[in-house]
Amino acid sequence: MKVVTLRSPGGLDQLQVVERDAPGEPGPGEIRVRVKASSLNFHDYGVVSGMIPADDGRIPMSDGAGVVEVVGDGVEEFSVGDAVVSTFFPHWLDGSARVADFKTTPGDGIDGYAREQVTRPATWFTHAPRGYSHEEAATLTTAGLTAWRALVVDGNLKAGDTVLTLGTGGVSIFALQFAKAMGARVISTSSSDEKIEKLKELGADHTINYKSEPEWGKKVKALTDGRGVDHVIEVGGPGTLPQSIDAVCIGGHIALIGILTGRGGEVPTIKLMAKQARLQGLIVGSRTQQQEMVRGIEAIGVRPIIDSTFALGEIADAFRHEEAGRHFGKICLSL
Numbered sequence: 001m002k003v004v005t006l007r008s009p010g011g012l013d014q015l016q017v018v019e020r021d022a023p024g025e026p027g028p029g030e031i032r033v034r035v036k037a038s039s040l041n042f043h044d045y046g047v048v049s050g051m052i053p054a055d056d057g058r059i060p061m062s063d064g065a066g067v068v069e070v071v072g073d074g075v076e077e078f079s080v081g082d083a084v085v086s087t088f089f090p091h092w093l094d095g096s097a098r099v100a101d102f103k104t105t106p107g108d109g110i111d112g113y114a115r116e117q118v119t120r121p122a123t124w125f126t127h128a129p130r131g132y133s134h135e136e137a138a139t140l141t142t143a144g145l146t147a148w149r150a151l152v153v154d155g156n157l158k159a160g161d162t163v164l165t166l167g168t169g170g171v172s173i174f175a176l177q178f179a180k181a182m183g184a185r186v187i188s189t190s191s192s193d194e195k196i197e198k199l200k201e202l203g204a205d206h207t208i209n210y211k212s213e214p215e216w217g218k219k220v221k222a223l224t225d226g227r228g229v230d231h232v233i234e235v236g237g238p239g240t241l242p243q244s245i246d247a248v249c250i251g252g253h254i255a256l257i258g259i260l261t262g263r264g265g266e267v268p269t270i271k272l273m274a275k276q277a278r279l280q281g282l283i284v285g286s287r288t289q290q291q292e293m294v295r296g297i298e299a300i301g302v303r304p305i306i307d308s309t310f311a312l313g314e315i316a317d318a319f320r321h322e323e324a325g326r327h328f329g330k331i332c333l334s335l
């Protein structure tokens with residue numbers, strides 16, 4: 001089978017496609033999956049570019065979707081032919097968060113899904129939404145579940161709430177789609193007027209170009225009659241958090257998700273305190289939350305926005321496309 005490995009110390013020119021023996025038959029509780037698709041996240045880019053150190057020979061990619069080929073003894077949840085999608089934290093099945101690192105995350109601390117086949121415990125996967133392509137399913141492991149958890153699990157989103165999304169990456173576009181499908185109003189930002197037109201097509205009620213409107217927090221308040229938004233999907237980090245604090249309503253919720261502008265910086269703590277807002281960090285979610293999201297998707301009918309799809313052997317080009325920042329939504333790999 002074909003596998004992509006990353007030579008240490010990383011870098012897109014250190015990705016190589018190699019031939020490996022197919023994985024063995026599944027043992028008790030395991031399944032063998034023919035991986036058909038993966039999708040790119042900023043975290044995967046961190047690994048393959050060498051920003052996040054990985055072991056020599058690491059198989060990248062946290063997201064994997066495909067078809068169950070063989071079922072081991074005692075597996076009742078899946079049958080041969082089922083469409084499945086991998087989980088980000090294979091050992092966090094249920095309950096509140098209990099992992100704060102990436103040591104067990106496929107594509108980072110352990111081998112990921114840039115490979116044609118894999119044999120793993122059945123609990124490392126969930127069913128994919130009915131009717132999804134494998135590429136669509138692969139977008140759920142990281143980006144989809146992060147947006148779902150931010151809004152639905154941590155945010156208790158309800159119809160009539162107002163949500164602010166930042167930029168047009170995978171997490172933010174999912175958040176826009178989930179929020180609209182669940183009856184919320186959405187304000188979305190982007191650096192590109194062309195992408196802003198696409199945000200409108202997806203149903204964004206208001207849009208802001210954060211480059212031409214650097215004080216976008218004030219603009220968000222004006223668009224909400226001075227109240228501010230109930231939820232912020234904060235993917236920017238230190239460079240955007242002060243504006244997000246301006247934009248959030250009193251008692252609102254900022255889901256602290258990303259670090260697109262850097263790893264640390266000043267926080268206007270007095271404003272956050274006065275707003276009595278909740279700043280909630282999160283990393284993806286549990287297997288149970290993924291199962292709930294799959295049920296939710298089947299009910300509300302959201303389909304992921306896929307910007308482009310690359311073959312496994314074009315993985316470096318796929319990451320160059322992400323690096324260039326021209327994408328809108330998800331970039332996928334097809335195997």
Ligand SMILES: NC(=O)c1ccc[n+]([C@@H]2O[C@H](COP(=O)([O-])OP(=O)(O)OC[C@H]3O[C@@H](n4cnc5c(N)ncnc54)[C@H](OP(=O)(O)O)[C@@H]3O)[C@@H](O)[C@H]2O)c1
Pocket residue numbers: 040041042043142143146166167168169170171172189190191192195210235236239240256257258259260261282283284322325326327329
């Ligand atoms: N905590 C978690 O569980 C979790 C899960 C997934 C992702 N993340 C993090 O969330 C962030 C986004 O991830 P992703 O995979 O969605 O990334 P992505 O698909 O690569 O999205 C990048 C997009 O972010 C936007 N952006 C860049 N700088 C921005 C800024 N200063 N203000 C607003 N938007 C900006 C750009 O949109 P425009 O081109 O429209 O300007 C860009 O296209 C990353 O930091 C990632 O590590 C965290």
